[in-house]
Amino acid sequence: MMFPIAATNQLLRFAINHLKAALRARLSSHFHKKYLDASTNAFYKVSNTPALTKNVKNIDQLLTTDVDHFSNSLADLYSNLTKPIFDVFLFSHRLASSLGPKGPTSMIAYFLATAVILRSVTPSFGKLTAEEQRLEGEYRLRHSRLITHAEEVAFYGGGDVERATIESALAKLIAHAKKLYSARLFIGTVDSILVKYVATIVGYLIVSIPVFFKPPEPAKKGKDGEDEASDIAGVYTRNSRLLISLAGAIGRLVLAGKEITKFSGYCERVRMLDEVLEESRKPQEVIDVTLASIRMKLASHESLNEEFRLAELMTPGKLVIGSDN
Secondary structure: OHHHHHHHHHHHHHHHHHHHHHHHHHHHHHHHHHHOOOOOOHHHHHHHOHHHHOOOOOHHHHHHHHHHHHHHHHHHHHHHHHHHHHHHHHHHHHHHHHHOOHHHHHHHHHHHHHHHHHHHHOOOHHHHHHHHHHHHHHHHHHHHHHHHOHHHHHHOOOHHHHHHHHHHHHHHHHHHHHHHHHHHHHHHHHHHHHHHHHHHHHHHHHHHHHHHOOOOOOOOOOOOHHHHHHHHHHHHHHHHHHHHHHHHHHHHHHHHHHHHHHHHHHHHHHHHHHHHHHHHOOOOOOOOOEOHHHHHHOOOOHHHHHHOOOOOEEOOOOOEEEEOO
């Protein structure tokens, strides 16, 4: 049995990893078609248009790290939900045949109450996760900018200024990370108490009801007291294992709620990326600037003045900033 079990576990992990890679490949290809479209030059607009850069300052972070986190979180969420749901139905059915429908129903009711309590005290991990990724991207952007402009910074002796800028971004990131860790410490403690320890106590109480609180039955013929006690112990042990398995499956579903809130943070980042790329594909308004002022300055240079005739000044983003009209 050990070989099929070991192979099954590894195949499940293999399938989840392939699902992560497929999700990332499809999503990245979708965004690349918009970002690298030669007809719109979106890659230029998102970095040089003020209306777009005020929302997204680190497009590389969104296209690489955030898409990867989104794909991994979605694949893990799928695996963390499907198996526990199947286990809940399986163990509930087997437990109901022994304890009756009240046994699994009571356990499920307890975890529903636990989920409501956890929901009321859980901070908004989705927003915290999205903010963490934003600060991580800004910190990475500071380093990328320094690499790009290293020659100018070295020429003007701007090392101290750049160091202050980078350390400021790092300080914001670390402060937010500590805030996130504190929130996880609190909610993790509450999770352990309600989902593990109190749930175990409730489970054993439910299992003990048929044993200790069931009305006494007359002894069956052909069975002595030892045989009856052995049967009761066997039923109690079997029901305990089933209930512990049921509690574990429901507990994983309750804890998956935290993953869902974390996943919502990655969804927000991906939504922002898609929104910015869609905005960059729209035609931009023409800035009402003529070449009259330029021609006045070049009036003494007839050749240059002639060269600007019937010309337009246009950015790579297809934005006309000057015309001869």
